[in-house]
Amino acid sequence: MEELTDEMAIDANICAVAKSLHAKNMLAAADGNISYRLEDETIYITPSGVSKAFMKPDEIAVVNIDGEVFTGSPSSELKMHLKIYQQCPMAKAIVHAHPPVATAWTIARPELQELPADILSEVILACGSIPIVKFAFPGTDEMGENLSPYLPEHRVLLLAHHGALAWGETLEEAHRGMERLEHSAMVLQAAVTLGGLHKLPDEVVEKLKDRRKAMGELVL
Numbered sequence: 001m002e003e004l005t006d007e008m009a010i011d012a013n014i015c016a017v018a019k020s021l022h023a024k025n026m027l028a029a030a031d032g033n034i035s036y037r038l039e040d041e042t043i044y045i046t047p048s049g050v051s052k053a054f055m056k057p058d059e060i061a062v063v064n065i066d067g068e069v070f071t072g073s074p075s076s077e078l079k080m081h082l083k084i085y086q087q088c089p090m091a092k093a094i095v096h097a098h099p100p101v102a103t104a105w106t107i108a109r110p111e112l113q114e115l116p117a118d119i120l121s122e123v124i125l126a127c128g129s130i131p132i133v134k135f136a137f138p139g140t141d142e143m144g145e146n147l148s149p150y151l152p153e154h155r156v157l158l159l160a161h162h163g164a165l166a167w168g169e170t171l172e173e174a175h176r177g178m179e180r181l182e183h184s185a186m187v188l189q190a191a192v193t194l195g196g197l198h199k200l201p202d203e204v205v206e207k208l209k210d211r212r213k214a215m216g217e218l219v220l
């Protein structure tokens, strides 16, 4: 996918992703944030305290990789975005949302280290695995420290008792990661309701992991 360089196209794409996330109930009130990085390390990021579904393109803030603000009022979770960009050279776009079912897994099953992947082939094929990152107060350096061990290996991550993060080489990939996560979490939730989580045979899980390895790192 080609890099977006035109400011209006970037702002319009970010607004479109925000509307889609809101329509799928992954953003309430002023929740969530979306950012996009250019080759020169200029970063476009959604504003703080604004409902992302009704955000206007010109409200999107512009900062640099050190967090210096050029225009607008960037998200309070800017530090989390900068940490990902600093640690993941491939990251061009980040989506942070509060997907209800995926987040609920981190609350209901505090013993889990990741969203169960040995049950659902799509999780392995699309993302490899989706780790659950220990809770940190939103907007703090601690959030970045907790994320650090999982980067750049993981592109889709759950934030315990908070929400989720997905990054990608394009805005579409980051968006896809968030959709994939919530959809997988909903399938798993339905399975629990209908009778329980039944694992795939170990050899199938291994084969799926091999297939994923051969496919590369993009979130599908």
Ligand SMILES: [Zn+2]
Pocket (backbone or CB within 6 Å): 032, 077, 096, 097, 098, 138, 162, 163
């Ligand atoms: Zn959040």
